[in-house]
Amino acid sequence: MYLGIDIGTSAVKTVIMSEHGEIVAESSASLSVSRPHPLMSEQHPDAWWDAVNETIGSLKKYAPTVRGIGLSGQMHGAVLLDQAHKPLRPAILWNDGRSGEECRELETTVDVPEATGNHAMPGFTAPKLLWVRKHENDIFRNTKTILLPKDYVRLRMTGELATDMSDASGTLWLNVAERSWHPDMLNASGISTEHMPKLYEGSDVTGVLSPQIAATWGMNQVPIVGGAGDQAAGAVGAGAVSPGICTLSLGTSGVMFAPDSGYHPNPEGGIHTFCHALPDVWHEMAVILSAAGSLTWVTQLTKSESEASLISEIEARPRSLTRVIFLPYLSGERTPHNNPLAKGVFSGLTPDTTRADLGYAVLEGVAFAFKDCYTELMKAGANIEHINVIGGGSHSRFWGQLIADVLQRPLTYRQDAAVGPALGAARLAQLAVEKSTVTDVCSEAPVDFTVSPKSGEATELDSKYLEFKALYDDLKPHFGRQAG
Numbered sequence: 001m002y003l004g005i006d007i008g009t010s011a012v013k014t015v016i017m018s019e020h021g022e023i024v025a026e027s028s029a030s031l032s033v034s035r036p037h038p039l040m041s042e043q044h045p046d047a048w049w050d051a052v053n054e055t056i057g058s059l060k061k062y063a064p065t066v067r068g069i070g071l072s073g074q075m076h077g078a079v080l081l082d083q084a085h086k087p088l089r090p091a092i093l094w095n096d097g098r099s100g101e102e103c104r105e106l107e108t109t110v111d112v113p114e115a116t117g118n119h120a121m122p123g124f125t126a127p128k129l130l131w132v133r134k135h136e137n138d139i140f141r142n143t144k145t146i147l148l149p150k151d152y153v154r155l156r157m158t159g160e161l162a163t164d165m166s167d168a169s170g171t172l173w174l175n176v177a178e179r180s181w182h183p184d185m186l187n188a189s190g191i192s193t194e195h196m197p198k199l200y201e202g203s204d205v206t207g208v209l210s211p212q213i214a215a216t217w218g219m220n221q222v223p224i225v226g227g228a229g230d231q232a233a234g235a236v237g238a239g240a241v242s243p244g245i246c247t248l249s250l251g252t253s254g255v256m257f258a259p260d261s262g263y264h265p266n267p268e269g270g271i272h273t274f275c276h277a278l279p280d281v282w283h284e285m286a287v288i289l290s291a292a293g294s295l296t297w298v299t300q301l302t303k304s305e306s307e308a309s310l311i312s313e314i315e316a317r318p319r320s321l322t323r324v325i326f327l328p329y330l331s332g333e334r335t336p337h338n339n340p341l342a343k344g345v346f347s348g349l350t351p352d353t354t355r356a357d358l359g360y361a362v363l364e365g366v367a368f369a370f371k372d373c374y375t376e377l378m379k380a381g382a383n384i385e386h387i388n389v390i391g392g393g394s395h396s397r398f399w400g401q402l403i404a405d406v407l408q409r410p411l412t413y414r415q416d417a418a419v420g421p422a423l424g425a426a427r428l429a430q431l432a433v434e435k436s437t438v439t440d441v442c443s444e445a446p447v448d449f450t451v452s453p454k455s456g457e458a459t460e461l462d463s464k465y466l467e468f469k470a471l472y473d474d475l476k477p478h479f480g481r482q483a484g
Contacts, residue, residue, distance in 0.1 A: 001067060002069070003015070003016060003017075003059075004069075004422040005052060005071050007072070007074060008073075009033060011031055011051070014422060015422040021427070027055040031043060031047055033093065040092075041093040041097075043091050043093060043149075045091050048149060060218055068430065070224075070225050071227035071425055073150025074093065075170040076123050076170045077092065077093050079091045080145075088142055089139055095253065106126060106127055107119070109188045112172065112185070115185055116169075124170055124172045125148070126185065129143075129191070143195070145195055145197070151167070154227075158210055163199060164204075166277045169229075170229060200226035201226055202236070202277030202428045204432065209221050225431075227428055230251075231421075236425075238414060238444065238445070244259075246384040250391040254287070254366060254370060257284075258283060259276055260276075270337065284377055286335040292392055294362050295359075302359065310359045311359070311398055314356045325345075325346070325468055325471055326362050327345040328365045335376055341479040365468065367399075367406040370403055370407065371406050388411075388444065389413050391420065400413065404454075406461050408453045414444060427442055
């Protein structure tokens, strides 16, 4: 058996995978996000560790059979540790937008796109550290090590300071082409390689479970592999390990992920070019910050019983096209705008607007944001032969049909889609322990169903999409200045 652990934003998800690639058991533990000020998003690293232990406890009967562990996690989070490897402050998360000014400062100091293949964005780790240096200098001066979320969990498991190439790509400190730390980017942030964990590929062994943790969990001292950032791990879980197989992730954030056999950066339009979880593979990635997160928000806003019940209410509403438009920029936006100040917006409300109308507008707005992503990926030359849907939002076939209609591309739903990152992490562990080939381990899961676009919807939705684009352009000057 292999254990895959995914450190998400809203939950830690853990799976037990058999040697044949089947999910034998899974468990999750919820997490909460702190927003102490506008644009800020934080979690304490110890909350991840508590949640990991909770999920392991519920899977304890499988513990003696585990042969290896893989880690996945939310990317970009800044975990700042002191000399004793203790957190100095809550982690600053991927959807935190406070460091817009620091992005601009960084790009005046060094040619960030030339060095990393990506523009500086507030979600990335480097500008977060610059913000800490400016606003919390005592913490900055006491910072001895900087880790990403999953790698803090690794530290608690093994005592080792390590990360993988895919997750490290999202820090802005990696030379993505060479798969090594970039001295110019580190220097521009006021740090050096001494602050950085050791780099590994996703299926490399980074250490073994410590005797104390092994005894607590009822496991042997099994190896822990490099693992991957959540999107790369989800792609591994979905079999997207070679060009042509694109994943569309409907998690808290939304991501379109396209593997590439080479390093082909194109930072314009908010496209990320990162290392994949496997050696000699890269990927292009388009990111929206509030995908299923927007659905969660509108469910709470409208006091709906659950997300599923709200979608059922949306499906039952009259077919007539609502004129309500929603911009899903609750946490700012990356692709294509790279604008941390963008805001969520409802437009077109009338006294007749219903809860179902608001819910539909949210689903549609996220679908339009994915069209922005798809358009920019095609401009970047991404190879997209077919699209697999993964993430918690993949449970809704109605939403999938809407996205397919907007993109005018069929979407494939595969078994185990909702546990993609944790499954991918377990697969990376299997690659290390069994020395199996990528083809043997990282195949696409059996097809659950396919959603084909309805051509008759295209004209109507295209018109609405143009309104969506125009609304952002009109409101952009009014989104305000970043709080200092």
